[in-house]
Amino acid sequence: MVPERLNGTVFLSGTRILYVGPLVATRRHAHHATQIIIAPQGLSIEDGAGGRIHAVAAVIPPRLLHSHGACAHAALLFLDGDDLASRGLSRHAEPRCETWGRDSIDVSVPRDPTPEMARALMASIFAALDLRQPPEPRHPAARRMCAYLDGADDVDLASLSQEAGLSPRQMRHAFARDVGLPMRAYLRWKRLRRAVAAVEAGASLSAAAISAGFADSAHLSRVFREQFGITPTQGLTAVTWRTLD
Template identity: 85%
Template sequence: MGTAEHAARLSGTVFVSGTRMLYVGPLVATEHHAHHAAQVVIAPQGLYIEDGANGRIHTRAAVIPPRRLHGHSACAHAALLFLDGDELASRKLSRDADPRCETWGRAPFDANVPRDPTPEMARALLAAILAAIDPRQPPEPRHPAVRRMCAYLDGSDHVNLASVSQEAGLSPRQMRHAFAQDIGLPMRAYLRWKRLRRAIAAVEAGASLSAAATSAGFADSAHLSRVFREQFGITPTQGLSSITWRTLD
């Protein structure tokens, strides 16, 4: 990769619907990364996907479970759907998650990836993807204390772990164990993901990367850039500075 200023950037359209983000347009190559979201990719001309153990496949459609190390090649046109790890569909996909990319490939979905999508086209594509990937078995219900913790964390910008423990009704050790077991992430990693989601939402609303970093609780834009690269395999400049934002809500 070159510097952020000269590296290829995403230049398509992102459609936002609650905890779902659908990108349609050209893809840039990513480094290996992992994030708290299930990822579905449809590339009509195909692309390469790698896991963290040197596995590699070429496919036109793939479903990557949340929190699995992966990277993908560039391609001229694709659809990329992110389903937040807390969402039911993402939790279903994580139930039988496999770290090997050879298990992520799918037969091409019966879904058109338009070149210049309208919100109506994006809604149709989103519905087609969700219908194609929906597993039949539901995930295990979350521990009631974990549900309370997630609700507390979602509603708080400044988190005190002692307060979270009190909210959950568990000791700090019990709290950390229950949270990591149900969510799939340690609480601090989960909080980084939430801050990253807030920073992305701030950019969507028109904030600069520096302002978005500050508003989301990062130390500075360099801190945001490090976390973004760990989670998405590209820099914030590559991922956010040249896309068009649309809402489906």
């Protein structure tokens, strides 16, 4: 029986998050991460245009609308959009879910994974994917802007423009082109990552929202649903947290 909340185990490793356990159905959503799904019994996946596939394994590119059904046991691996592997996988990504299936991937998903099993699972997934093609290089200014925004709660366009060495207009264009998101959306994603880290450290959803720069827990909940298709209560409050680093 599939629960109403995710109640498996979340393994954190830098720009990568691995979840192993039952999945709840999601609404259509999009996030700044490549999402790799391994569902041994198969899973229904939809794209933003109403296309649908039933797949045992799939690679969903970042920033594309999608949703998936529920299943009793699966693995989800999220690679932040800044992760080199994520950028490499998304080089020739298409928005049609027919191109996302990777049923040739033959990876076993353990039931009660230890950290060692989680590392081995991630290694098996990467070994089964074609990661030989490097990502497109980012403009040095885009790299400087990302580094600035990683530690920023509010965007000071003048400071950011000076940091990037570009005019505000050039800065916004270069950032959106190389990163794939407008700066405001990128900052929202980083705040969401900080909120997840705060919950993992033991904070309540309300405290996590404030510490990450959201107005309140309702604001966090709205952004979380937009990015993951479920509520923070469904996604964060019943899982077991483990750190791999």
